[in-house]
Amino acid sequence: MEKINLYLKTVLTSIGQIMLQENPWTGLLFLIGIFYGSPIMGIAAILSASVGLITAQLLKYDKTEIEQGLYGFSATLVGVALTFFFKPEFIIWITIIIGSALAAIVQNVFIRRKIPAFTLPFILVTWVCLYVFHNLDVIGAPVTPAESLVGENGLATVARGFGEVIFQGSIIAGILFILAVFINSPIAALYAIAAGVISAYLSYQFAEPDADIHMGLFSFNAVLCAITFSGFRVRDGIYVLFSIILSTLIDVYMLKMGCSVLTFPFVAASWITLLVKKFLPAEYR
Template sequence: MIQRKSFVLSCLRGVGQIMLQNNAWTGALFLLGIFYDSMVMGLAAVVAVIAGTLTAQLLRYPEADIDAGLYGFSPTLVGVALTFYFNPVPLVWVAVILGAAAAAWLQHQFIRRGLPGFTFPFILVTWVLLYLFLHVYTPGAAASVAGGMPLSDDFTTATNGFGEVIFQGSVIAGIIFSVAVFISSPVAALYGVCASLLGAFISLEFAEPATDIHMGLFSFNAVLCAITFAGDKPRDGIRVLFSVVLSVLLDVWMLQQHMAVLTFPFVAASWITLGLQHLLLKIKTK
């Protein structure tokens, strides 16, 4: 019974780690938001996080990392992404399970080397599967998500940035996700709201479609950057601002090239920010 409870908590933390929160309640609220928007994507999220966590256990990865959910967030995103892009035919469910296992394995390659992989395992696995499924493509939730968006206002523009991190387009899901982050880290949530609005403003300057901006397509990577570097020191704010602006510029460019953006702008901007931070630290210590 204790082991079963521990496994459930590990899975919930894995879902919470999508926005870098080691909090089971945050993960539970994320699942609630996903299920609110789509029962299919919610089920895919559950199947994927279980598959990823089980893979980590079977391969005997460090128990502390499994317990913290580090092998759950990329698999969860793979599951949601596949049922977002494709209708849930049997082949897609097989891909959800295998893709989740592959994402967990890739995550371990970063962890064992002490490298910040963030959501890159999810990105790599999903890009490969999107390419492989290109010729058997059946539109999924992505085909109709824009039709359900309400009229734009500043509040929902801010929260939609949170929702799109996990492919959810409703106002309710965005609010649930932002509250879920807030209960774990109020500072991170507030930074995320500011980043979402900044992402919308920058993309507006590039004359991007208003519907896409309001949906949060230019904000969700910014939200992830803000959460990653959020802190209570002035230098944290500088890192947030730099990474957010860079991620939005990458987001705009990739969407203009009709690429599957996913969370790559967040990962690239975070790597560049950390690289520059390391370089400046080395210069100071010389």
């Protein structure tokens, strides 16, 4: 029974780490939000998080790191992403298992070298899968009903920005995600809400399509940046603002180029922000 409880806690913590929250209750709310949007994605999230965990255990990675969920969050995103982009056919489930294991292995490579990879393992694995399956052209995208965005307001846009971090377009899922972050880190949730507003405003200045903005497509990377650099010092707010603006600009550019953005703008903006901090005097870091 103790092993089962530890397994469940680690899987939920892994899911919570998608937004850098080491909290199983946060992960549980994320999982509820995913299931609300798509039961198939929910199943994929549990499967991929489990594969990441089992892979780390079989390869004898650090026990503490495993329990912190560091080998499950990129794996979870791989599973959800593949069921978002493709119909859940047999080959996709096999790919989810392989891709989740690979994400955990790549994560370990970065951890051992003390490089903050964030969600880069998920990005790399998913980009490869997208390239392969789109070129094979044997698996179509799932049919998802179009959602009306008429009368959308700023709060709905912010909620969708949270939801899109884990490929969820519903306002309900977004609200659950906001609450999930808030119960673990209120300051991170508040900064992330501000990030949703700022990124949407910046996107309007670049005349991006209203529907894309309201769906949170220009906000979810900014939300992750805000959570990453949130803190109680004034300088934390400056780093949050800098990373938000940077991630949104990268997001806009990549979408204009027709790229599969995923969370790359978040990773790139975070690396640049960390690099800037590194070269600043200690009292300004």
